[in-house]
Amino acid sequence: MKPAPFEYRRPDSIEEALDELARGGDEARVLAGGQSLVPLLAFRLARPTLLVDVNRLPLDRLEVGAGEVRIEAVVRQRAAERAGVAPLAEALRWVAHPPIRNRGTVVGSVCHADPAAEMPALALALDGVLEVRSAAGAREVPVSELLTGPLMTSLQPGELAVALRLRLREGWRWRVLEVARRQGDFALAGVVAGTPPDGSDCRVAVFGAAGRAYVLDGPREELPALAAARAEPASDLHADADYRRHLVEVLARRALEPAA
Amino acid sequence: MREVELELNGRRVRARVEPRVSLADFIRDHAHLTGTHLGCEHGVCGACTVLLDGAAVRSCLLLAVQAEGSRVTTVEGLAGDGDLHPLQEAFHRHHALQCGYCTPGFLMALAELWERREEVTGDEVTAALNGQLCRCTGYAGIVAAARDAFGT
Numbered sequence: 047m048k049p050a051p052f053e054y055r056r057p058d059s060i061e062e063a064l065d066e067l068a069r070g071g072d073e074a075r076v077l078a079g080g081q082s083l084v085p086l087l088a089f090r091l092a093r094p095t096l097l098v099d100v101n102r103l104p105l106d107r108l109e110v111g112a113g114e115v116r117i118e119a120v121v122r123q124r125a126a127e128r129a130g131v132a133p134l135a136e137a138l139r140w141v142a143h144p145p146i147r148n149r150g151t152v153v154g155s156v157c158h159a160d161p162a163a164e165m166p167a168l169a170l171a172l173d174g175v176l177e178v179r180s181a182a183g184a185r186e187v188p189v190s191e192l193l194t195g196p197l198m199t200s201l202q203p204g205e206l207a208v209a210l211r212l213r214l215r216e217g218w219r220w221r222v223l224e225v226a227r228r229q230g231d232f233a234l235a236g237v238v239a240g241t242p243p244d245g246s247d248c249r250v251a252v253f254g255a256a257g258r259a260y261v262l263d264g265p266r267e268e269l270p271a272l273a274a275a276r277a278e279p280a281s282d283l284h285a286d287a288d289y290r291r292h293l294v295e296v297l298a299r300r301a302l303e304p305a306a
Numbered sequence: 307m308r309e310v311e312l313e314l315n316g317r318r319v320r321a322r323v324e325p326r327v328s329l330a331d332f333i334r335d336h337a338h339l340t341g342t343h344l345g346c347e348h349g350v351c352g353a354c355t356v357l358l359d360g361a362a363v364r365s366c367l368l369l370a371v372q373a374e375g376s377r378v379t380t381v382e383g384l385a386g387d388g389d390l391h392p393l394q395e396a397f398h399r400h401h402a403l404q405c406g407y408c409t410p411g412f413l414m415a416l417a418e419l420w421e422r423r424e425e426v427t428g429d430e431v432t433a434a435l436n437g438q439l440c441r442c443t444g445y446a447g448i449v450a451a452a453r454d455a456f457g458t
Contacts, residue, residue: 047327048347054308054325054371084367085348099372143437145355145362145415229436
């Protein structure tokens with residue numbers, strides 16, 4: 047038993063969950079898949095006094111509509127990777143390991159905002175919009191305005207992300223590439239790269255190379271260098287900053303190569 | 307304290323625990339099944355992998371209270387009475403363990419695939435093994451055992 051003590055609530059309705067989160071304020075945390083939060087609790091890097099477990103809320107649907115996929119808050123990554131949405135499946139195969147993806151959620155990973163994680167970058171690349179509710183009402187947050195820094199978002203105390211909408215652009219081809227020390231580790235650097243069907247601007251979202259994921263549009267030939275120029279990578283024992291910047295350019299170039 | 311009741315290897319188990327108790331600690335300290343091992347206790351090593359309603363999960367990353375009402379299978383529930391499960395037989399045959407600490411996790415990560423073993427691909431077996439750490443064998447025996455058991 048490693049976490050500090052906390053109060054645990056497992057509401058059955060969204061309204062009840064929002065009331066609990068309002069009561070807990072900034073001392074409350076949402077528990078969804080728990081694959082990032084529980085390690086933080088174990089290390090006592092997070093010490094919330096209230097955990098609101100959302101796993102039994104009616105938020106487990108994934109709907110693929112015209113040009114869009116909507117993923118609710120407790121849809122597991124394993125379910126999402128089998129939903130027949132190519133860029134989602136392509137990105138999720140890089141996320142940790144099957145037992146982690148059996149519990150981890152897509153929405154939770156976006157909200158956790160790890161700068162080296164695949165899901166926030168994918169959500170940026172696919173014009174993600176987060177549907178957020180609180181006791182005070184509802185709002186929509188574009189993922190471009192959600193990610194503010196390492197493990198930091200613009201979500202406020204009392205707010206619950208209930209779903210993520212991703213735009214599926216007609217005819218686009220997406221590739222996800224990354225380099226990690228071992229399969230399933232967080233990336234040293236990685237890219238989510240999209241090529242349009244008509245030769246117009248391509249798109250690259252980059253993760254692991256700055257305090258948060260970022261996205262750029264531009265011509266296919268120029269985009270890899272532009273993406274690398276925007277990188278603000280850290281140096282640590284796994285890789286230095288120059289190597290990470292180099293990876294961004296090489297991975298972006300490979301990911302944007304025309305299909306053979 | 308909170309009352310938790312779940313089905314563990316076909317047996318109903320009930321205990322009063324603090325919400326911060328992990329499913330792994332519940333299994334070991336309250337249900338007294340010590341086949342589920344704890345290595346890192348933060349989701350990296352995979353030693354504590356069990357099946358939760360048929361899906362392989364890290365029992366150190368799940369609170370016992372979250373498993374309330376669920377069906378949990380540990381390595382003790384793998385074999386029938388007396389006999390080894392085919393996965394355990396394959397591990398035995400290929401010398402897929404040395405100290406054995408990581409073995410229950412490897413077995414349970416693979417056990418998730420066992421029900422649909424006819425259609426499981428080599429890539430899926432590799433992906434299942436990827437999330438588990440072993441510090442003694444060098445993995446060769448484990449990979450051989452898994453490939454043999456699944457015929458991939």
